[in-house]
Amino acid sequence: MRLVHNSLHDEVAGQLRERIFAGELVPGMFLDEVRLAQEMSISRTPLREALKVLTAEGLVRHEPRRGCFVNEVTEQDLDEIFPVIALLEGRCAFEAAQHATDGDLQALEELHQKLARHARARRINEYYETNFAIHETIIALARNRWLAGVIGDLRKIVKLARLQQLHAPGRLDQSLAEHLAVFAALKARDAEGAEAAMRTHLQRQRGALRELARAQPRRLA
Template identity: 85%
Template sequence: MRLVPNSLHDEVAAQLRERIFAGELTPGTFLDELKLAEQMKISRTPLREALKVLTHEGLVRHEPRRGCFVNEVTEQDLDEIFPVIALLEGRCAFEAAQNASDADIAALEDLHDKLQRHAKAKRINEYYATNFAIHEAIIALAGNRWLAGVIGDLRKIVKLARLQQLHAPGRLEQSLSEHLAVFAALKARDAEGAEAAMRTHLTRQRVALRDLARSQRSRLA
């Protein structure tokens, strides 16, 4: 389908971003500008602008004289990013507990009910989507645009990794328990408890990813 010219490079960036998140463009993939431009029925100018956007977000890396590649998130990247996200999303949970209305809590309860159903049925992709919606709702309830902006940038980089950690043995059930702890604190308007529970949740995500990577290396050895 041909893209409309309005904010063309933003639309191109959005499409490429979704293809990366969907796993269609895997880490390390060379982004052939000519081929992509032909596929998307656009010129290379908006494509190059879109690639600059994705490079700024950390999803794409540019190598001089070689071109652009889908970025690969290293273990060191995850070690450095997750503690920062834990701090920031923890603060969001703190502020959300202070700001949430009864209607907000009711909406979060509906999302957590869905989360529990997906966990029980082992629907990992659906669980992740609901999990993502819960995190987004808590960030929105915090009402802090500075926190939201920084978290948004970091989450784009680790999005695929956060989905992968749910495949670690026992992680789905553990994640659900952590989410319910965050929600219980929010429901009680316990700001400090919500902050601590969210930080624990994010920290354990990193532990699960590290265990998963170690297990994968052992199988390949």
């Protein structure tokens, strides 16, 4: 179907981004401009602009005289990103504890109940989606657009690897316990406790990914 949005390259970037997150366009894959343009019924100009957007986000890398490739998240990337995102999301939890209304906490409680159901059923993909929604909700409750903007950029890169950590032995139950600890602090309006719990949660995510990479070194380039 032909795309007709005024900001065509933004729509193209959005579609490619979703295909990357869905695993249809895998890390290291060459992005054939001719084939993609034909598939999307567009010219190569908006496609190239879209690839520039994704390159700026870190999802795509451009190699001179070779073209564009889906980016690969390395262990060094994760070592550098996770401490930063743990600090930032920890601060979001701190500010969310100060700003959340009773209605906000009720909505978060329902999300956590859903999270627990997915954990018990071992539905990893559904768990991840709900987990992502909880993080997004807490970021929004912080009401800090600067934090939200920086975290959003980092999360696009981390999203390429974060799902894998839930496959580490025992990680699903551990992740749920960590989320419940964050939520308990939020309900208690304990800003410092919420910040510490969120930072621990993110740091343990990195630890789970590291263990998984050691056990299966080919999972992460």
